[in-house]
Amino acid sequence: MKTVEQLLQAKGHKVISIAPEKSVFDAMQSMAEYNTGALLVMRDDELVGILTERDFSRKSYLLNKPVKDIQVKEIMTRHVAYVGLNDTNENCMALITELRIRHLPVIDKDKVIGILSIGDLVKDVISEHQFVIEQLERYIYDTPEI
Structure with a gap:
């Protein structure tokens, strides 16, 4: 399994954020x-929350006011699960599954340096499985008959 650092090297470190x-x-x-499907909520360089499509669909209507009048901080998720560079894809998948979330910010030395989605993680797992399949096929077809 790849580490978060390896996943970010392939994906990139772009972070889309918004002020609370x-x-x-x-x-x-x-x-x-x-x-x-998610924006990190940042105050300067500090992660203060995450806003997801799920937050919008489940919380904004409860406020009973136009979306232009609702501030991000009113519906964002304040307690944000995150991972570090040395975590593995397997750790990330377990965390996403356990917490039923779809996005994980990556933090290194108290600074947000990227974000991984469940799609990024699944894509990597599929890639790993495809590699194993190709290696097994090569082994089977390249083995001389006795």
Whole structure:
């Protein structure tokens, strides 16, 4: 299994974020623009929460006001699970499964340096399995008959 550091090397370190005082409308526009299901909520360089499509769909209607009048901090998830560079894909998958979440920020030395989605993790698992299959096929077909 690859480490988070290896996964980020392949994926990149791009982090899409939003300030907690911004409107949920602005957040949804950013999600649409960047084709992502989550934004990290940052105050300067500090991670203060995460806003997901699930947060929007489950919490915003409870406030009974227009999305342009709802601030991100009103519906964001404040307690954010995260991983470090030395965690493995297996650790990430276990955490995502246990917590029923879809995104994991990557933090190194108290700084957000990336984010992994369940899609990133599944893509890597499929790639690993495909590699094993190819190696087994090569072994089977390259083995001389006796």
